[in-house]
Amino acid sequence: MDDDDDDVPQLSSHTLAALQEFYLEQQQREGMKTSQGFNQYSVGSIEEDWQLSQFWYSDETASCLANEAIVAAGKGGRIACVSAPSVYQKLKEQDGADFSVYILEYDRRFSVYGEEFIFYDYNNPLNLPEHLLPHSFDIVVADPPYLSEECLQKTAETINYLTKGKILLCTGAIMEEQAAKHLGVKICKFIPKHSRNLANEFRCYVNYASGLD
The missing domain is CATH 3.40.50.150 (Vaccinia Virus protein VP39)
Structure with a gap:
């Protein structure tokens, strides 16, 4: 088991932080869409065509x-x-x-x-x-x-x-x-x-x- 764990690639602390920031921003964007209902270029979730x-x-x-x-x-x-x-x-x-x-x-x-x-x-x-x-x-x-x-x-x-x-x-x-x-x-x-x-x-x-x- 220990040998297998050693073979698993590990992300650097910098990469992990960048990923966490990306997911946080994504969640915030989704939250804004939900709370606002629509932005200036959409009706509900429907964008202009x-x-x-x-x-x-x-x-x-x-x-x-x-x-x-x-x-x-x-x-x-x-x-x-x-x-x-x-x-x-x-x-x-x-x-x-x-x-x-x-x-x-x-x-x-x-x-x-x-x-x-x-x-x-x-x-x-x-x-x-x-x-x-x-x-x-x-x-x-x-x-x-x-x-x-x-x-x-x-x-x-x-x-x-x-x-x-x-x-x-x-x-x-x-x-x-x-x-x-x-x-x-x-x-x-x-x-x-x-x-x-x-x-x-x-x-x-x-x-x-x-x-x-």
Whole structure:
């Protein structure tokens, strides 16, 4: 036994210390992810995927839009987040919330949210499950993935189908005319920010008296 032990390679004290430091830093990083819930470039544990045209809002913007949706929906209200996972995540963080919320999203990674996740492809705007009844949401928060009239027009079909009336849209400033045309919304004073700086200026649009002006 002693002879076998002598043959086992031994790590130097310096190497052992380096390994311990590495594992400690790894544990601390994992602990930060767990305690914070998400960092500035993720929603929950889901990172942005630029190939899917995903750009998460800053923490402040997501909180502001979530609070606006709660107020607009009212007590016991229903909120739909269409391609707006940052807002959805903030709504889920609300303690003792008196509202229900669904996320309509193309990215199937969001299926971790269970029954609240609805697979959504804007190319098939009305291909929705039967339990999503027409005009059954007090407010729809939407952020079409592309700055094109085609994408906005198709997403607008979904929004108009779901909402009882209130719409909170986030898209590029260049889409102002098309947003008014397809959804009857007007630009707000509030300027949304993203975790990463985007080349295009984004704005919020509503069709009701909101707290964003």
